[in-house]
Amino acid sequence: MAEIDWFPLTLSLRVALIATAFVVIIGVALGWLLARRRFFGRELLDAAVTLPLVLPPTVLGYYLLVLLGRRSPVGHAIEAITGQPLVFTWRGAVVAAGIGALPLVVKTSRTAIAAVDTNLENAARTLGESEWRVFWRVTMPLASRGIIASAMLAFARALGDFGATLMVAGNIPGRTQTAAVAIFDAAQAGRDNYALVLVLILSAVALTLVYATNKLTIDRR
Amino acid sequence: MTLSVKIKKALGSFDGGNSQSTGPDTGSLKSQRSAHSEKFELEVEFEVPPGFAILFGASGSGKTTTLKSISGIVRPDAGCISIDDEVLFDSGRRIDLPIRRRGVGYVFQDLALFPHLTVQANVEFGMSERPHSDRRRRAEAMMDALRISHTARRRPGEISGGEAQRVALARALTCKPRILLLDEPLSAIDEATKLGIISDLKSLNCELRLPILYVTHNREEAISLGERVIVYERGRVVARGEPIEVFGTPITTSVARLTGVENIFAGLVVGKSETGGTMTVEISDGSGVCLVDVPFGNEALGEHVTIAVPSGDILLATEEPRSTSLRNRLSGRISAIEDKVNRTVVSVHAGVTWNASVTRQAVKELGLSEGKEVWLAFKTHSCYLLDQTQ
Numbered sequence: 001m002a003e004i005d006w007f008p009l010t011l012s013l014r015v016a017l018i019a020t021a022f023v024v025i026i027g028v029a030l031g032w033l034l035a036r037r038r039f040f041g042r043e044l045l046d047a048a049v050t051l052p053l054v055l056p057p058t059v060l061g062y063y064l065l066v067l068l069g070r071r072s073p074v075g076h077a078i079e080a081i082t083g084q085p086l087v088f089t090w091r092g093a094v095v096a097a098g099i100g101a102l103p104l105v106v107k108t109s110r111t112a113i114a115a116v117d118t119n120l121e122n123a124a125r126t127l128g129e130s131e132w133r134v135f136w137r138v139t140m141p142l143a144s145r146g147i148i149a150s151a152m153l154a155f156a157r158a159l160g161d162f163g164a165t166l167m168v169a170g171n172i173p174g175r176t177q178t179a180a181v182a183i184f185d186a187a188q189a190g191r192d193n194y195a196l197v198l199v200l201i202l203s204a205v206a207l208t209l210v211y212a213t214n215k216l217t218i219d220r221r
Numbered sequence: 222m223t224l225s226v227k228i229k230k231a232l233g234s235f236d237g238g239n240s241q242s243t244g245p246d247t248g249s250l251k252s253q254r255s256a257h258s259e260k261f262e263l264e265v266e267f268e269v270p271p272g273f274a275i276l277f278g279a280s281g282s283g284k285t286t287t288l289k290s291i292s293g294i295v296r297p298d299a300g301c302i303s304i305d306d307e308v309l310f311d312s313g314r315r316i317d318l319p320i321r322r323r324g325v326g327y328v329f330q331d332l333a334l335f336p337h338l339t340v341q342a343n344v345e346f347g348m349s350e351r352p353h354s355d356r357r358r359r360a361e362a363m364m365d366a367l368r369i370s371h372t373a374r375r376r377p378g379e380i381s382g383g384e385a386q387r388v389a390l391a392r393a394l395t396c397k398p399r400i401l402l403l404d405e406p407l408s409a410i411d412e413a414t415k416l417g418i419i420s421d422l423k424s425l426n427c428e429l430r431l432p433i434l435y436v437t438h439n440r441e442e443a444i445s446l447g448e449r450v451i452v453y454e455r456g457r458v459v460a461r462g463e464p465i466e467v468f469g470t471p472i473t474t475s476v477a478r479l480t481g482v483e484n485i486f487a488g489l490v491v492g493k494s495e496t497g498g499t500m501t502v503e504i505s506d507g508s509g510v511c512l513v514d515v516p517f518g519n520e521a522l523g524e525h526v527t528i529a530v531p532s533g534d535i536l537l538a539t540e541e542p543r544s545t546s547l548r549n550r551l552s553g554r555i556s557a558i559e560d561k562v563n564r565t566v567v568s569v570h571a572g573v574t575w576n577a578s579v580t581r582q583a584v585k586e587l588g589l590s591e592g593k594e595v596w597l598a599f600k601t602h603s604c605y606l607l608d609q610t611q
Contacts, residue, residue, distance in 0.1 A: 124346065125293075130321060137349075
């Protein structure tokens with residue numbers, strides 16, 4: 001094995017990190033909404049957010065292509081604002097990985113937030129705190145284990161995204177080729193050693209993260 | 222400052238207070254309503270001037286729901302809640318102030334101390350708008366006043382029940398509430414600690430003069446603290462007034478039971494003397510029968526009646542109290558002596574089993590002990606004929 005190309009791995013880490021950051025903000029907000037607010041269509045929203053977990057990644061990728069493609073209004077707007085298209089760039093990979101990880105964050109943080117005693121939140125309100133501050137001073141700290149666990153799961157999931165990433169970001173070596181896609185490429189081309197190195201690294205990272213997540217959530221109480 | 226409350230709210234047979242921590246408010250009420258066929262409506266109206274008002278009643282009578290409505294945690298179906306001229310809630314005018322703007326201090330039944338914060342941070346919690354030094358100074362003064370300074374750096378999980386109670390009180394008071402709601406604050410505390418907290422609450426009351434609404438189903442607490450008592454039963458106010466009036470003149474059997482009149486007996490009118498102003502009633506419980514004189518009334522000979530005798534009205538003597546005006550004198554044997562917060566209850570078997578409340582001092586001076594022969598004496602007018610409609 002002459003020279004290992006580390007680009008796919010560093011790209012994957014960067015994509016997964018950025019996707020996790022976005023997804024945790026959006027996912028925790030949705031998790032709070034589902035756990036604490038009653039509104040029409042609440043369970044429908046939960047189901048819709050869960051879809052990426054069960055749909056074939058190609059279906060997800062297809063939706064994203066249609067939604068964010070250069071000919072769609074959304075894609076057009078993004079290109080007008082940022083000067084670059086989203087699809088077939090590494091940013092597209094961020095969106096694809098993020099959508100795949102969203103259900104994990106929403107589900108885990110919804111459970112964590114629902115487990116916080118509402119009496120504690122009510123106590124904070126009687127002490128004059130606004131909803132926003134009740135969330136930051138009471139709900140968030142008490143749900144933090146679950147939320148951190150959800151972020152780690154999201155990172156692990158984003159790191160391993162394949163199908164949707166392939167459809168939205170493509171497979172452009174040195175530009176949009178993530179580790180998961182590079183493994184596919186290498187295995188197809190018979191570069192088995194390279195594939196194996198990436199496979200082992202991704203497996204080790206995933207195992208570590210899932211193990212840590214379990215520790216965080218199981219040790220609770 | 223005066224709190225006025227007039228609310229209506231449909232309830233399950235439990236007042237939600239004990240179960241609400243398990244789920245969102247509306248959800249648990251709804252599920253309770255379907256789970257229990259026995260449902261009723263909370264419909265109450267009362268005013269609380271500065272000082273202690275005791276909300277007294279069995280669990281599930283709507284006490285906690287009342288507190289939650291006042292604080293804004295639960296929305297009544299209809300009604301009006303105000304502190305002086307400021308309206309907190311008015312269903313007619315569609316006013317419903319958010320919890321944080323109501324200025325209501327609330328000590329929850331389970332205290333709801335923040336487990337992730339130290340005692341000091343808990344006490345400072347509601348003062349986040351104030352400068353740091355001011356916050357610290359006030360928290361320290363309050364912790365001093367409530368004698369919990371030594372716990373400042375500990376977390377709620379590391380302090381005793383009595384200390385936790387004081388922390389919850391300090392946390393509510395540092396926000397300078399306009400009224401204070403206390404939900405069974407002493408229910409999980411041992412008797413000795415209780416007495417200490419009761420005396421602290423009394424001195425706080427003298428100092429602050431806020432309307433304090435205190436929920437309890439404990440008669441001793443009600444008597445030691447109450448300037449006014451409001452008795453709840455199944456969502457209604459069934460009696461109100463000074464503790465002496467309310468606890469001293471039971472109107473219905475249920476009020477008598479609720480207010481802790483320990484001596485309630487079923488009986489039969491066996492004699493009537495209009496000139497003497499008395500009737501003789503033969504009463505019985507599982508253990509025997511006995512005759513007592515009660516005030517003359519409309520009941521016919523042979524009619525079934527229920528009589529109640531407040532335990533505090535019964536006099537205990539070691540020899541027969543002869544030359545007194547007391548019509549009822551019974552001799553018997555002490556079967557049990559039980560210490561309560563501010564009195565001792567002596568059970569005496571004299572035909573039926575009577576409970577008499579005396580002071581610890583009296584127990585000592587008379588040398589009372591189980592098995593000892595004693596005399597019970599009480600006035601005819603200490604025997605209340607109860608209205609049996611409820």
